Amino acid sequence: MTDPVPAIELKNICKAYGALRVIDDVSLTIDRGVFITLLGPSGCGKSTLLRSIVGLAEPDSGTILVDGKDITNAAAHNRPVKMVFQDYALFPHMTVAQNIGFGCEMQGMEKSAIARRSTELLELIRLPDIANRYPDALSGGQRQRVALARALAPDPAALLLDEPLGALDLKLRQDMQRELKAIQRRTGKTFVFVTHDQQEAMSMSDLVAVMNKGRIEQLDSPENIYANPATLFIADFVGATNLFEAKVEAKDGDHLTLSVGDARWRVPAARVTSQRKPEEGEAVSVVIRPEAFDIGAGRRKNGIELSGRVTDQTYLGDRVHLNVDTADGRSLLVDVRPPVAIGEGAEIKLHCRADNLAIIADR
Numbered sequence: 057m058t059d060p061v062p063a064i065e066l067k068n069i070c071k072a073y074g075a076l077r078v079i080d081d082v083s084l085t086i087d088r089g090v091f092i093t094l095l096g097p098s099g100c101g102k103s104t105l106l107r108s109i110v111g112l113a114e115p116d117s118g119t120i121l122v123d124g125k126d127i128t129n130a131a132a133h134n135r136p137v138k139m140v141f142q143d144y145a146l147f148p149h150m151t152v153a154q155n156i157g158f159g160c161e162m163q164g165m166e167k168s169a170i171a172r173r174s175t176e177l178l179e180l181i182r183l184p185d186i187a188n189r190y191p192d193a194l195s196g197g198q199r200q201r202v203a204l205a206r207a208l209a210p211d212p213a214a215l216l217l218d219e220p221l222g223a224l225d226l227k228l229r230q231d232m233q234r235e236l237k238a239i240q241r242r243t244g245k246t247f248v249f250v251t252h253d254q255q256e257a258m259s260m261s262d263l264v265a266v267m268n269k270g271r272i273e274q275l276d277s278p279e280n281i282y283a284n285p286a287t288l289f290i291a292d293f294v295g296a297t298n299l300f301e302a303k304v305e306a307k308d309g310d311h312l313t314l315s316v317g318d319a320r321w322r323v324p325a326a327r328v329t330s331q332r333k334p335e336e337g338e339a340v341s342v343v344i345r346p347e348a349f350d351i352g353a354g355r356r357k358n359g360i361e362l363s364g365r366v367t368d369q370t371y372l373g374d375r376v377h378l379n380v381d382t383a384d385g386r387s388l389l390v391d392v393r394p395p396v397a398i399g400e401g402a403e404i405k406l407h408c409r410a411d412n413l414a415i416i417a418d419r
């Protein structure tokens with residue numbers, strides 16, 4: 057059996073504005089039906105990459121294929137992809153149904169077929185009764201759903217979404233995240249989503265491409281991005297992190313001995329999550345997420361132990377957040393499940409299982 061043709065293939069895309077390299081040799085294959093998110097801080101090039109696919113930005117070099125066809129030089133209106141923007145961009149003088157039908161009309165679809173498609177999409181976005189309203193009579197969330205329906209109407213090969221929920225307040229934003237994901241599942245369309253919000257990326261996507269300075273640093277499932285960060289930038293950008301500077305003292309079989317301050321940690325070599333594996337004597341970083349700690353360690357064979365003093369404690373319903381200062385001057389973030397019977401100022405022991413930490417060789 058031959059592999060199905062990917063929805064989108066980017067090959068060696070480069071783009072600079074003057075001396076600024078905004079996209080630096082990005083290659084990316086996106087399979088059909090996948091919800092992928094380009095995640096990264098402001099200015100990392102994610103919008104430019106998305107705009108290159110839809111034809112609103114012109115790469116300096118590289119190739120873009122959609123459904124196996126080279127569209128690198130095709131005009132934006134001839135590309136079989138559609139974009140949804142943060143500011144909706146609905147036509148104010150057209151009704152909702154006319155807005156949704158616009159793309160189909162441009163394709164020369166028959167009036168009755170357009171009406172059917174419009175009704176079908178209003179059902180999909182769960183707003184069957186607003187066909188005759190104008191955009192200014194809709195809420196922000198409703199407008200964004202209509203914008204989504206309008207982009208889906210001509211049955212594009214992929215939908216590109218540039219921070220589409222950025223203008224919505226938090227509650228509505230979370231509702232729309234669920235709604236978007238449900239619509240993607242129901243339609244089976246390829247969605248390429250752009251956001252700088254890691255929670256949004258993690259909660260919706262099958263795959264996340266984390267971008268930094270015009271490059272994709274890791275393409276992986278949300279779970280792997282969080283648990284197995286490939287770079288220090290990713291460990292820091294995605295989720296809260298305790299970072300320890302360490303040195304590889306010895307490698308024996310499938311374990312490493314790290315020196316961390318005055319301590320020695322024996323850890324599985326399999327927990328090196330960067331692509332490059334460190335040599336003996338090399339400086340590395342150890343990442344421990346706040347929820348990877350247990351309190352009151354006792355004697356356990358596997359893992360590392362730390363002790364410190366609780367300086368602050370915040371109850372957050374599902375967890376208790378502790379700030380713990382260690383004797384060697386570190387300030388740790390620790391999340392544990394309630395109930396927690398320790399007061400501020402208490403001396404505690406912390407334990408982290410060796411398979412719950414990540415070692416990164418990119419210092």
Ligand SMILES: Nc1ncnc2c1ncn2[C@@H]1O[C@H](COP(=O)(O)OP(=O)(O)OP(=O)(O)O)[C@@H](O)[C@H]1O
Nearest residue numbers: 073076078096097098099100101102103104105252
């Ligand atoms: N038309 C342009 N002319 C000059 N510089 C540009 C242009 N478009 C984008 N840039 C610059 O390219 C860089 C990447 O911009 P881009 O919009 O792709 O980033 P982003 O990751 O999407 O950020 P944000 O989340 O803030 O939108 C930024 O430094 C931006 O200022």
